[in-house]
Amino acid sequence: MSRQMIVGNWKMNGTCQAAQALVAGLVGRLPQDSAEVVICPPFTQLASVADQLVGSFIGLGAQDCHQAASGAYTGDISAPMLADLGVSHVILGHSERRQGHAELDETVREKAVAAIHAGLTPIICVGETAEQRDANQHEDVLGWQIEGSLPAGFSGVLAYEPIWAIGAGRAATEEQIAQTMAFLRAELLRQFGEAGKAVKILYGGSVNAGNAPSILSIPEVAGALVGGASLDADAFLSIVGAASAS
Numbered sequence: 001m002s003r004q005m006i007v008g009n010w011k012m013n014g015t016c017q018a019a020q021a022l023v024a025g026l027v028g029r030l031p032q033d034s035a036e037v038v039i040c041p042p043f044t045q046l047a048s049v050a051d052q053l054v055g056s057f058i059g060l061g062a063q064d065c066h067q068a069a070s071g072a073y074t075g076d077i078s079a080p081m082l083a084d085l086g087v088s089h090v091i092l093g094h095s096e097r098r099q100g101h102a103e104l105d106e107t108v109r110e111k112a113v114a115a116i117h118a119g120l121t122p123i124i125c126v127g128e129t130a131e132q133r134d135a136n137q138h139e140d141v142l143g144w145q146i147e148g149s150l151p152a153g154f155s156g157v158l159a160y161e162p163i164w165a166i167g168a169g170r171a172a173t174e175e176q177i178a179q180t181m182a183f184l185r186a187e188l189l190r191q192f193g194e195a196g197k198a199v200k201i202l203y204g205g206s207v208n209a210g211n212a213p214s215i216l217s218i219p220e221v222a223g224a225l226v227g228g229a230s231l232d233a234d235a236f237l238s239i240v241g242a243a244s245a246s
């Protein structure tokens with residue numbers, strides 16, 4: 001298994017002071033030869049966290065960006081602005097944005113193009129609802145999301161997050177994850193040919209220190225996108241410790 005990637009999505013939590021305490025609990029405790037680690041604080045905390053991460057092995061990500069490089073978009077943040085702060089990754093198309101902000105596949109794709117243009121690595125999220133899985137429509141839904149959200153030749157990171165497992169305290173089963181990962185890889189190869197091999201696929205949805213070892217040992221799981229457990233330094237470091245470092 002190659003080096004895995006653990007991404008912490010802090011969502012809309014914390015103050016700059018709380019972020020500093022959390023980062024202080026991570027840097028220095030993370031061995032240089034660990035799995036790849038990226039933390040994604042809210043926009044307001046990015047600048048101070050970027051300063052704190054200088055000289056550490058932790059990458060910095062944002063939780064969204066606008067599809068335009070600049071312009072009259074009140075309240076939005078562009079990919080070049082993130083790059084300017086030292087951000088290297090950006091989460092795009094998270095279900096909380098797809099649903100909460102009616103974000104469409106096409107918009108996610110435009111944002112990914114903008115992110116790549118600015119030198120950022122997009123982490124594009126896909127996932128089905130509970131109703132779609134119950135109706136056995138999840139593979140259709142995921143196939144459409146990949147087709148609509150990933151730009152041609154995409155070689156970034158794909159995060160599979162079944163919406164029903166997010167913040168639920170109960171992750172998808174190993175069997176569900178393994179089957180869906182195999183489907184996603186096949187779909188990437190079908191849609192993108194050889195380029196589909198380069199895409200890393202993460203699992204997200206109620207990953208914690210307890211279930212991380214078994215989830216991260218599933219074939220095709222290149223890492224995890226962690227929400228709630230990334231707000232606790234000890235829990236997050238345990239998850240990182242469960243990930244393959246080489």
Ligand SMILES: O=C[C@H](O)COP(=O)(O)O
Binds near residue numbers: 228
């Ligand atoms: O981006 C992270 C995911 O939405 C997972 O969140 P969670 O670990 O709190 O379930």
